[in-house]
Amino acid sequence: MKKSCMHIYCGDGKGKSTAVMGLVLRAAGSGKKVILTQFLKDGKSSELNILRELPQVTVLTCPRQFGFFWNMTEEQKEEARKAYQELFEEAVRTAEEQKAFLLVMDEFMAAYNHEMINQSRALEFLKNRPAELEVALTGRDPAQELLELADYVSEIRKVKHPFDQGLKARKGIEL
Numbered sequence: 001m002k003k004s005c006m007h008i009y010c011g012d013g014k015g016k017s018t019a020v021m022g023l024v025l026r027a028a029g030s031g032k033k034v035i036l037t038q039f040l041k042d043g044k045s046s047e048l049n050i051l052r053e054l055p056q057v058t059v060l061t062c063p064r065q066f067g068f069f070w071n072m073t074e075e076q077k078e079e080a081r082k083a084y085q086e087l088f089e090e091a092v093r094t095a096e097e098q099k100a101f102l103l104v105m106d107e108f109m110a111a112y113n114h115e116m117i118n119q120s121r122a123l124e125f126l127k128n129r130p131a132e133l134e135v136a137l138t139g140r141d142p143a144q145e146l147l148e149l150a151d152y153v154s155e156i157r158k159v160k161h162p163f164d165q166g167l168k169a170r171k172g173i174e175l
Contacts, residue, residue, distance in 0.1 A: 005151035006126060007136040010109065013156035016173070017106050021047050023136055024104055028056040035060065035089040038157035039084055039111035040069070046175055058094060062087050069114050077116075084116040092125055095133060102134045109139025112146070123149075130141040 007023070007100030009016040035059045038045075051057045058062050065079040066072055070135055076087065085095040088111070111117045129135060147153060171174050 003131045004129070004134045006149055007134070007148045007152040008142050008146060008154065009136065009154050010139045010142045011154075011156040011158070012140060012142060013075075013158035014161060015156045017045070018047075019154065019156070020104050020106060020136050020138050021051070024051060024057060024102065027102045027134075028054050032056060034058070034096045034102045034104065035063065035091055035098065035100045036104045036106070037087060038106040039087065039116065040107045044175075048171060055065050058098065058100075060087060060091050064095045068119070069110070069116075078165060081116050084111050085121075088117045088122065092093065099130075101135060102136065104138075106138045108137040109142050109146075112139075112143065113141060119143075143155060145150075 009019050024034050024036055028051075029046070036048075036051060036057060037049075039062070039095075040060070042065050043059075048059055048061075052059050062083050063081060064079075064083055065167040066076055067072060069077070069080075072080060094100070105111075108122075112119060112122055120143075123145060124145070126135065137150075142150075142153075165168070
């Protein structure tokens, strides 16, 4: 019998990462070890400042930024693939070595869908992860094979967002 579950937070609305950060806090607050990694982000989101201070949470981010996928040259895409695959492997290795309770991979869907990580390797890990390891993935447009593996799928739908009226991201809210 499976001891852990896989969560997906997806959709076009604001709050996927915010929701999964709540899961990180809940797990850490109950004394559980958490590994949190972010793909395609700069590692400067404000919530990471406080999460890095929690002894139960290990935050792993990519040391280099590549910008938006659609703005990358083919050479940059290849460099990004190498960097994000290394980040994925580090997250998996760290979760296994530390016998983590929860592994969060924020913006996993974009990395997976744009093949910034090896899809077959990612699927192999998700299907055969340690029995006690809960996994949470975020991002838009999850692939069907990921939806089928998931135990929880929560879709966050945008109804209205200030960005559509030209308001830029604000520190403490979106940053």
